[in-house]
Amino acid sequence: MTQWIEACAKDDVAQEDVKRFDHAGHTYAIYRSPDDKFYATDGLCTHEKIHLADGLVMDHIIECPKHNGRFDYTTGAAKGAPVCVNLKTYPTKVEGIKVFINIA
Amino acid sequence: MNEPGIVIVGGGMAAARACINLRANDYLGSIILVSEENLLPYDRPPLSKASIVDAAAHEPVLLLDESIVASLNVDVRLGQQVTAINRSEKTISLNDGSKIPYSKLLIATGAKPRKLNCPGGEFALTLRDHKDTVLLREKFQPHKKITVIGGGFIGLELASSASKLGCHVTLIEAQPRILMRGVPEPIAKIVHDRHLAAGVTMIIGTGISHLTENAVHLTDGRVIAADTIIAGIGAAPETKLAADAGLAIENGIACNAQMQTSDPDIYAAGDCASFPHELMGGKRLRLEAWRSAQEQAATAAANMLGGAKTHNNIPWFWSDQFDLSLQIAGSAELGPNTITRVPAEGALVLFHLADDGSIKGASGIGIGNAIGRDIKVAEMLVAKNAKPSPEILADPTQQLKTLLKA
Incomplete structure (x- = not known):
């Protein structure tokens, strides 16, 4: 099953940056990588439920602003202390100027 | 008999991370962890905050739970006191009279709260471990009078927690302002004002008689009635074992930049250890900080296995009080020239630059996570010994990240 949701406009997210997107009581983070691809993950750090969209994107890494937990946002993989639980990721697609994520 | 393996003394963050890092570095020998507490290693930052205030967070957050202990194959000895390190035979002695041999030993004994040495000092509670938190939680009932002595992080965080729970809180600091050690005045002022706004009575610049x-x-004759008195006046490194064994001590167990003590088979990490930091002016530092404990344990673990890793991670710490979050990376002291940035309303970031223009540290405060990103970039700039443009640092419309690529 697929459920594509419009998350934001392309230009809402700068290259190598992240934006928060809330939908139906759930929070997501939308990333635009340095090579201009879009990615999406759950919006809260798996350590202490902090909004990752306040964090710093470096290449393919998002770092939590609170305690520096790191994830590869392209795969959701936790990249070391203090995080050990991976982030859930979601497929994305770009149509025209809009970015969609598949939350099904 | 099996070959002696690695023995870790202590049950906090550094001890836990050492176990994880030893295995991550493919060490297959035995790991024995000896802790005087009866709990598996747990996270200490919540002890002054969520574990008191948040009913859903009353249980300790284990850093090594049973399943991790099993998967790492760590032999955990809880509730055991180490009474001596016998360097000539490479063993430690326990209070039950037994001995454990080691090939390498890691001392991660942490720091213990200083006691008030004025008359009646024994009436003040202190916070170090989970059972202290359980006791404070019982004391922090609505409308109770809680008096906190000491305007450092532990004292302020406990004042914040007590205030949130509806206590009448008084905080007493003998110095001319709170957070004298390592926190710039403009940031300490924001913290001070936030406590005042929450109704905490702040008594600053006045000492304790008894x-x-x-x-x-x-000392000025005033008497502050209190249902509970708490002292948060700093912590002293736990160095007795090391000192008794003849290891060098210098504001903590003196290590080199590889976290190795004066005995090449003994390492130290965390609040108990001091080491020279080349990026922080070569000064000997002792850090009481969560992330530093993790990083020092990683350095020690790598070097116990034959590595030659130099510890040069930039010191970083945070504190949460009320809705404010404070973070400091590097050193304010080494950077006398301050550049101010206001990244959001009510938020403040100060960059600390040396006379040659290199950045030595940054201090920030704001609601929620308003300053996390800027402090992170600053930390990376400090690690690069960069000389960032003061104009870009001061301009909140400019992305700091661009400075990393300069």
């Missing part, structure tokens, strides 16, 4: 069970007597 305590009775239910009152704090100040």
Whole structure:
């Protein structure tokens, strides 16, 4: 099953940056990588439920602003202390100027 | 008999991370962890905050739970006191009279709260471990009078927690302002004002004469009635074992930049250890900080296995009080020239630059996570010994990240 949701406009997210997107009581983070691809993950750090969209994107890494937990946002993989639980990721697609994520 | 393996003394963050890092570095030998506490290693930052305030967070957050202990194959000895390190035979002695041999030893004994040395000082509670938190939680009932002695992080965080729970809180600091050590004045002022706004009575620049069970007597003659008195006046490194064994001590167990003590088979990490930091002016540092404990344990673990890793991670710490979050990376002291950035309303970031223009540290405060990103970039700039443009640092419309690529 697929459920594509419009998350934001392309230009809402700068290259190598992240934006928060809330939908139906759930929070997501939308990333635009340095090579201009879009990615999406759950919006809260798996350590202490902090909004990752306040964090710093470096290449393919998002770092939590609170305690520096790191994830590869392209795969959701936790990249070391203090995080050990991976982030859930979601497929994305770009149509025209809009970015969609598949939350099904 | 099996070959002696690696023995870790201590049950906090550094001890836990050492176990994880030893295995991550493919060490297959035995790991024995000896802790005087009866709990598996747990996270300490919540002890002054969520574990008191948040009913859903009353249980300790284990850093190594049973399943991790099993998967790492760590032999955990809880509730055991180490009484001696016998360097000539490479063993440690326990209070039950037994001995454990080691090939390498890691001392991660942490720091213990200093006691008030004025008359009646024994009436003040302190916070170090989970059972202290359980006791404070019982004391922090609505409308109770809680008096906190000490305007450092532990004292302020406990004042914030007590205030959130509806207590009448008084905080007493003998110095001319709170957070004298390592926190710039403009940031300390924001913290001070936030406590005042929450109704905390702040008594600054006044010393303690003596305590009775239910009152704090100040040097200016005032008497502050209290249902509970807490002292948060700093912590002293736990160095007794190391000192008794003849290891060098210098504001903590003196290590080199590889976290190795004066005995090449003994390492130290965390609050108990001091080491020279080349990026922080070569000065010997002792850090009481969560992330530093993790990083020092990683350095020690790598080097116990034959590595030659130099510890040069930039010191970083945070504190949460009320809705404010404070973070400091590097050193304010080494950077006398301050550049101010206001990244959001009510938020403040100060960059600390040396006379040659290199950045040595950054201090920030704001609601929620308003300053996390800027402090992170600053930390990376400090690690690069960069000389960032003061104009870009000061301009909140400019992305700091661009400075990393310069």
